[in-house]
Amino acid sequence: MATVVAAMAVLFTYDALSAQEDPRCAATALGQLPAQTAGSLQFAGTWSAQDCESEYRPGVGARYFEFEVVESGRVRIELTSDSADPFLYLTAGDGLRIADDDDSGALLNARVERDLAPGTYQIEATTVGARTPVGADFSISIYYVEGCEITPLGALTPESPLSAVGSWSLDTCGSRIVVTHPAHSYLFELPRTGRVRIDLTSANGDPVVSLATVDGVAIGANDDGGVGLNSRIDQYLPAGIYIVEATTYSQGGLQPAASDFELSIQVVNEQLEQQDPNPKVEFLAAPDQVVSGDPFTVHFRVGNHGGGDLYGNAASYLVLVRGPENRHWGNPIPVSESSWAPGSSYHTGDPAASSTSTTLEGLAPVDLRLEEPGRSWVLVALYALNEENRGLWFHATWKHVHVLESAEFGPTSVRLDGRTLSVTATADADGTVSTTVSDLLDQERSIDSTAELRAIYSAGVRRLLLDDLFARETINALEESTAGTLPGVLDPGLSALTPQSGSSAARFADRYIAALSESGLAAASEAGFMIDPGLLEQQILSTADSARREYETLAEAWRRLRSRIGSGGAITYAEALSLHAQLRYAESILDSAIRAGELVSAARAAESGWESHSVQTQVAEFAGEAACRGPAGRFSAALTAAAPDLAATYLALDSQLRAALPVFGIANEHAVCAAGEIDGANDRFFNLLGIELLDPSQLPGFQFIPAKVDSEPAAHTLRILARLDADGRIEHAVELADGRIILPDRRFLAAGAAPGGTYHSSAVEISGGPIGAIRSQIDSMGRIVVSFLGSDGNQVVPDNRIIPPGATVGAWLRSNRIEVPAATPLLAAVG
Structure with missing residues (x-):
């Protein structure tokens, strides 16, 4: 084993940088380094204004020390200070630099660790910074590092895997590959050629494993080849003796107080492993x-x-x-x-x-x-x-x-203020993009910054939006949804759109108010009729058809623009602005309307209608997209901006419509949410062009200024519900503000009830307390009119109280929200 350790020992390697030619300051002799396990060299001192200048850090003071190594071994030198940021240099006796360090010790302290042969060495103890921290104390410790010897694990065979456990800490011997990282070394013998797997795992460390031959030649290394941060080497090896170094990605000063690890080495049975999953x-x-x-x-x-x-x-x-x-x-x-x-x-x-x-x-x-x-x-x-x-x-x-940094594109022609400009964005290997704008007819003619910005914007719309327009995910889906639809005449309102969120939201609100007015739903509600969900479904389908025609009108204009530019034409600033605005509108408002129509069609086609699992899944996905981030009240803000005088009326009506058919409200929220995302998409677009657009007015026609937003009306307590049963009876119920439906025990009005009669349900109870009863009356025209008799004896009459003739069977009809007083004992008189 002594032979192996000797073979692995690394004597020092000199840095190519030689010492300065000027004579060194006198070095304080620290003496001879005691034999291993016999102690250390210590020195405590202070940096002062009289110190020599550092040989390696001009303008910074330094102290010099000399020590002698008699016995070869792993030596650690530590320079510490509580009031300064130490920097340490180690040089050979002839002045050639061996190593230096800043923060490999604890905190800001410096540490150098090397295998040193017998000889004389010098230390420069200096600091990080522009000048000497006069009066700062420091200390030096020099000692042999224990535990740096290679641990033999024995012979590795298929029947005898090898393992070891250990811990890394600040005091652990440094790696012989990257000395600032703590490491343990192990030796094993492989008697027969085979595939060897080495796993180094740690629960709280970041293991790095290396494999070398016995003479120190590295033949494998891995950082995160195992599960998580663990490391693995899987390699076919000839018979021989090998060294494994178990180290960690974190260097000494950044290492946790202690990180335990496990090392396992095994011979892989390749045939058996082939039967495992991989x-x-x-x-x-x-x-x-x-x-x-x-x-x-x-x-x-x-x-x-x-x-x-x-x-x-x-x-x-x-x-x-x-x-x-x-x-x-x-x-x-x-x-x-x-x-x-x-x-x-x-x-x-x-x-x-x-x-x-x-x-x-x-x-x-x-x-x-x-x-x-x-x-x-x-x-x-x-x-x-x-x-x-x-x-x-x-x-x-x-x-x-x-x-x-930004998008790259080739020469792009832009027509601006009677001039044809060429815009090019070119990237280098470092990702830096240079965008140039020049006049095609006069390369030397100057272009002011405003014109240059408009030209870059126009070129960006051409290259980043128009070129791949019909490959965009939403546009591609709209193409499929509108296949076979004939384009209409371009509405002037589409030409007036701007690319900002508020513009699309305002057009949505205008169309929303117009559609409800034209459909008769607004007038029916005002006349006191309850909302029939079937009619509301038809309104959603009608809006979807209108959106399809509107999209196809836009798409046809886009195709003509692509054709002209594809034939060598230049895009104008006005065309770029219009395309940008129309694209944002189509991907938000039109897409929402068309998808809502598809949901209604799916529900009508399903045997169980809106209760169908497939339909509910589609609605849930649609609703999830409608739950956008951002300020509340976007829908209210859009209606207020479109028609300030009518906003309150239409918001109240919208509450009725949402209650009658929930997907109606989801579709509206989806539209305003999608519109609300437009400005974020524009920010990303400008980022692609490398444009920092601090003021939208820099691009004439781009900006949209929304109207002041009013708060939404407060919610009420409950609604009266009624629905036509298949046998002609009218069933009554109450819907609370949180969506719960309360069914009184006696709640059916018989078919063919006589005109002029008044009928009451049994008590409507909430949390065990009666709050009143539902009242139905058949007027002289044969119409069924509902109201609520409160437990205090007062009648609450909703605005929407008349059940329309020919109502859809099985569909709940809802009154507007009403306030009902708290429960009182008078309900007993109602029965």
Whole structure:
């Protein structure tokens, strides 16, 4: 073993930097370093104004010391201070520098650790900073480091795996590869050639494992090849003697107080292992080039490349998608009996699909951002876990991605103020993008900053929006939804749109008020009629049809623009502005209207209507998209901006309509939420162009100024409900503000009840207390009129109280919200 240790010992290696030619300041002799385990050299002192100038840090004072090594070994030199930031240099007796350090010790303290041969060495004790911290105390310690010897583990055979446990701390011997990191070294003998697997694991550390021959030649190293932060080397080795170094990614001063680790070494039975599952990341699909801060989608494909089922061997799996600045951990997904068979393969989408892969529930693409321009990377890692969510298998793959400051595009012609300009954005290897704007007819003619901004914006709309317009996810879906629809005449309101959120929201509000007025729903409500959900469904379908025609009108104009520019024409600033605004409007307002219509069609086609599981799933997804972030009252704000004098009336009506058909309210919220996301999308667009648009007025016609927003009206307590039964009876109920429906015991009005009669339900009870009863009266015209008789004896008459003739069978009709007094004993008189 002594021979092995001697073979591994590294005498010092001199730095190419030689000492300065000027004579050194006198060094304080510290004496001879005591033999190993016999003690240390110590010195305590103070930096002063009389100190010599540092040889390596001009203008900073330094103290010099000399010591002698008699016995070869691992020597550690520590320079510490409570009131300064120490910096340490170690040089040989002839002045050649061996090593230096700033913060490898605890906190800001300096530490150098090296294998030193017998000889004389010098120390320069100085500080970080522009000048000497006069009066700051320091101390020096020099000693042999214990525990640096290589620990023999014995012979490795298939029947006898090897293992060791240990701990890293600030006092642990430094690595012989990266000396500032604590490490333990082990030796093992491999009598016969074979595949060897070395696992280094730690619960609270970040292991790094290295493998070397007995003469110190590195033949393998790994950081995170195991599960999580653990490390693994899996390598076919010839018979021989090998050294394993167990170290950690964290250097000494950043190391936890103590990190325990386990080292295991085994000979792999390759034939037996082939019968195990082997989950792997097969493919990673990400763009070769992205823009800093702009989200992009990462698709991937995973599969089982082993001979055994993953089911029964692992409880779940999860996927990590990450870049240098951020990461996305997926949730553990249970392994089912029908998945992860040998040879199975699963993709997240078409970009990662193979001819044999399929989709798998729970496996989805991930949106990621890379921030730092230049050469970067994306990694996808697959973990298979046991019942305790501990890792069993791990595999990862990664891809280089070039990150640009802003988008890159070739020469693009823009027509602006009677001039044809050329805009080009070119990136270098570091991701820096240079955007140039020049006059095609006069290269030397100057272009002011405002014109340059408009030209870059117009070129960006052409390259980033128009070129791939019909490949955009929402636009592609709209194309499918509007197939066969004939375009109409371009509404002047579409030409007046601006690209900001408020513009699309205002147009939505205008169309909303006009549609309700034209449909007669507003007039019917004002006349006191309850809202029929069937008529409201028809209104949603009518709005969807109108949106389809409107979209197709826009799409036809976009196709003509693409055709003209594709033939060599230049895009104008006005065209860019209009396209940008119309695209935002289509992807928010029109998309919401059309999708709402598709939901109504799906419900009407389903045997159980809105109760269908499939329909409910679609509605839930639609509603989830409508639950947007941002200020409350967006819908109210839009109506107020569109018609300040009518806002209160239409907000009250909207409350009625939402109660009659919940998807109606969801569709409206979806539209205003989608419109509310427009400004964020515009910010990302300007980021792609490298434009810092502090003032939208820099782009004439871009800005939209919304009206002042009023608060929404307060909610009421309950509604009266009525619905036509299949046998002609009218069923009554009450709907509370939280959506609960209360059914009184006696609640049916018989079919053919005589005109002029008044009928009451039994008591309506809330939390065990009666609050009143529902009252139905058949007027002289044969109409059924509902009201509520409170427990105080007073009648509460809603505005919407008349059940319309020919009401849809089975659909609840709702009154407007009414306030009902608290329960009183007078209810007994009602019965």
